[in-house]
Amino acid sequence: MMQVIPIPAFTDNYIWLISNEERKHAAIVDPGDALPVIAELQRRDMQPIAILITHHHRDHVGGIGQLLQTWPGLPVYGPAHEAIQHMTQPLSEGQQVNLEPLGLSFTVMETSGHTAGHIVYYGEGSLFCGDTLFANGCGRVFDGTLHDLYHSLQRIAALPAETLVYCTHEYTVDNIGFAKWVEPDNPALDARLEECWELLDSGRPTVPFELGREFDTNPFLRTHIPEVIARAEEIAGRETHTPEDVFAVLRIWKDTEYD
Template sequence: MADIIRLTPVSAFADNYIWVLHDTTHAIAVDPGDATPLLTFLATQGLQLDAIWITHHHADHIGGLPALAARWPQLDIYGPAGVEHVTQPVMAGSEISAFGQQARVLEVPGHTANHLAFLWQQHLFCGDTLFGAGCGRVFDGTMAQLHASLQQLAALPDDTLCYPAHEYTLSNLQFALAVEPGNAALQARWQQDQASRAVMRPTLPSSIGQEKATNPFLRTASPEVASAATRQAGHALAGSEAIFATLREWKNHFRAA
């Protein structure tokens, strides 16, 4: 019988997760910004690292690559072309073999211009594009790109599980509640995720269905979200992209009460 594949979050820095897909002997790591906690986990579990998937080039996602490549010189490191230490550049439509299944690469620019996501079975490793109840800031991508990328992810099946790279859910939920305080699903998620963090459990993975019900950046068609964005902008907003951009700028400066 084939080993069961597990997905384990390895904590790094203040709030990063290095997601590890593994059976009892082999592992794939996503966005190892720090080699030390990952090496400790692999040693404790008796795992060999076979591959790394990189979503984008920020230091807290690639900082561990030199040490990991030194430890495993034949390591396949998949990620955007031009990212330092990536040995296997991939793009939209690329497929990667992982535990007898094919992972599909999605291009989801916005947070960065060359951001990728990896979809393996129903598991979506979305880096800093989609967070629990939120989304990434725009750095060297554009608002239009990030909006389109989130729409692409929202079109995935509702039972798709989302594995962002940061534990930002509670702060994102505070913003979401300021935008859409009448959303009962959002209120329930706030209670549930507060309880999880109180005992140091991750709030992740979430699901595409949950994000569509509670994440304001996927809810620009909601009248309450659109009204809140319009009030924030101080003028009428023409369409979903304008609502999205207003929400993202609002979030950039939001401080919970």
């Protein structure tokens, strides 16, 4: 059975350790900083077996070099369409990552949008999605496109509702704030916010989260809902014609007015 350990980094990042019940080995997901990873592995007496990267941003790759100095020869998996220093295993859509010492396997999905070559890892009932989907939100577009990000989110939304989503930032409370701009009368948002504060006040992260819960609270996955459409049209000052159009209005609004 898979075990996942969160390692807080910087101000709001999570680096994930993927292990199993024996907890002797671990794969490292998106190590933007090496020092907390090294400390956690040594504290737990765990041996790293691989590094998994979702995209090229510094807060996801910045620790790779120091980790390789500490454990030379670790394979570094990452997106084939992005230039990432130290990457040894470039990955494209549909390829498998087999972590044999853990008895675990993941399928690669290409989810461009946040960045042009962003990938995610899906398997074991879980999704390690970098900065594509957040709890109650989604990533900002950098060198990808709004069109690509919308369709990437739709692909993720088609996964089983019980999928546990491991994103890499603690943005949930802030994202609920924006979601309430979009749907101020959505009672599911108030319930989700209360739950999040209970988790944070007890020192626990708000992630992972079940994918199916997003359909009640995440405006970027609710672009077909009449209330969300109406709000987008109010903001845009025009009619919207497709859910993708609604998505673009909301994402641009969040970028320019909320963030």
